Amino acid sequence: MFLSSSALRSSSALRRAAVLAVAVPVAGTFLSALSAPAAFAAGQATAVLDPAEQRIADNLDTRSQDVRLGSTLGGVVLDAGSRKPVWGHGATTALMPASNTKLGTATAALTVLGPAHRFTTKVVRGDGTLTLVGGGDRTLTTADLTELAKAAVTGLKKAGLTSVRVRVDDSLFPEPTLATGWNDGYYPDSVAPVRALVVDGHQVTDTSLDAGQVFAAALAQQGVTVTGEVAHGVAAPGDVPVASHRSAALSAVVKHMLKVSDNDYAETLLRMTALSAGRPATFEDGTAVVREVLGQYGISLANYEIHDGSGLSRANRIPAQTIADILDLAADPGHAETLKYIVDGLPVAGEAGSTLGPEWGRFDTADSQCAVGKVKAKTGTLTGAIALSGLTKAQDGQWKVFSFIENDSTAAPADIKDALDGLAATVNGCWA
Structure with a gap:
């Protein structure tokens, strides 16, 4: 049984320098005390890993070379409690993220409008x-x-x-x-x-x-x-x-948007967020607010380029590290009152009615079936871009944040998704 977001939050220590100072955001005013996620850097790769983490890193080194994933893969795994880097490959490379873009949209909407906002x-x-x-x-x-x-x-x-x-x-x-x-x-x-x-x-x-x-x-x-x-x-x-x-409250709207990856919800939220921030309801102004919010939370915007709220734009570029940092932020107890609904809304592996459900052929291979009910992750699918980013509790009992973004593989999309599901099962450790 997958643990609730409250269990996830209670299992990780508060590790950020500062937390959100206001419980309910006010239009045009985002954050007055900011937290700064550390960027993944090559020097951090020397962090001491426990045996379970070392197995994750070793297996990902091998499995990330799967021919189904092609030659353009960005990936990163972090320990959610300490933010220790466990594994990285092209983590800061700007890649087309598809619907993983919605994670930034959700973060901005919840921050600017507030979870209790109603339309x-x-x-x-x-x-x-x-x-x-x-x-x-x-x-x-x-x-x-x-x-x-x-x-x-x-x-x-x-x-x-x-x-x-x-x-x-x-x-x-x-x-x-x-x-x-x-x-x-x-x-x-x-x-x-x-x-x-x-x-x-x-x-x-x-x-x-x-x-x-x-x-x-x-x-x-x-x-x-x-x-x-x-x-x-x-x-x-x-x-x-x-x-x-x-x-219904925005919190419920965000959860639905993420669970089924609803493009229309995302684009409407982008505009309502822009309006609440005192800007026109346009793609340009909405995405500017997303950038502003993420930047004020301390998320690196290096190689970050977005043009919509849904991720349909083929001009969007986001590194896997940035996606992982957004998820890590959402799982942080210091921001739970505002952002926990992102974690709550992530599809669960094998969950019918979500984008990770059996009707989409997810987590149904010999390698990945063991992770059913154990992985929560946002999907992303465009021609030439498939992503999977989320959280799972690894074999060492610690929560891990991961993001995998594949671009330009010539394999069939279903095969690429199977390979990415296998990477998530690798992080969980059930595919040892």
């Missing part, structure tokens, strides 16, 4: 029109819109109105654009154009109009006539609020 969708009325106002809630459902419609109809009846126009206001975000490193072939299956209003996670080109149409249908079910077509618009300052819905 609000509103309905306002004015001039014979109900306006559905998007607030960046990717969890909004048809049931939620039905409740908003019921509340709105109550107000309409009190005002003696039986018909209304419907418009959608998604002006919280600018008009969708492609990120650097994206192509329009991503739309709408890999990611939908990023808008502030969406229902049921629908993968459509205009999620705002789609949500407005669902809302209009709910109004009609309540006996109100909707005139004309649902259209885009901006709520007027004098419009009267008639209903609102608040999302």
Whole structure:
């Protein structure tokens, strides 16, 4: 049985120089006391390893040469309690990280917005029109819109109105654009154009109009006539609020995003984080905030380049060392109140419904099956880039943080993933 993040945190000593000084972040103010992870350096490779760690290092030296992994592999293993380097190979090389990018997005969102933050969708009325106002809630459902419609109809009846126009206001975000490193072939299956209003996670080109149409249908079910077509618009300052819905807490949103590697959640969170930091809701400003947050935590930004929140960008570059440092930060007891949800959200090897589930063919080989339930890790998959980064409790009883990023292997993706799963099982020690 995989231990909870609370067990993980209690098993590692507080080892950072300073901790977050405020429990709930305030927009535009990140950290007032900063911790500084030590960068992996060649000189640190002489650290004294216990027998279990030496086996990890020796086995990884051999298994990292697996032909399935090609010639471009970045990897690092750290002891989570002491930050002692156990093994490294190309650890600071800038590589395409795929969805491991989401770990930085989650760190920034939790820090700037706070784990308890909720996103609000509103309905306002004015001039014979109900306006559905998007607030960046990717969890909004048809049931939620039905409740908003019921509340709105109550107000309409009190005002003696039986018909209304419907418009959608998604002006919280600018008009969708492609990120650097994206192509329009991503739309709408890999990611939908990023808008502030969406229902049921629908993968459509205009999620705002789609949500407005669902809302209009709910109004009609309540006996109100909707005139004309649902259209885009901006709520007027004098419009009267008639209903609102608040999302689940950000902590739950982050856990879902990581568990299933949801690209739409990631890109929406990137924009909401930028807004809360006082910046426009763009790719450029969102990624700037991610960099600022990571830098203030003491994470090295050397060779770190990102252009989106999801990791779909083929122009992103992050070293395995940086990914490991982010995970080490999330597991640090000093930051548990804010960042523990990252560790909580990591898929568990063999966990159905996650990106490490059996339905994805993960941890199902003779080498890696022994690690089922013992490894928590974020996956990453793009053409030419596959990553696996997480935590596991090794044979010496100590938690290890690892990150493996492969680029440009010519092997089949399923074979590359099997090889990476084997590396994680090696860190755990069950594949001795």
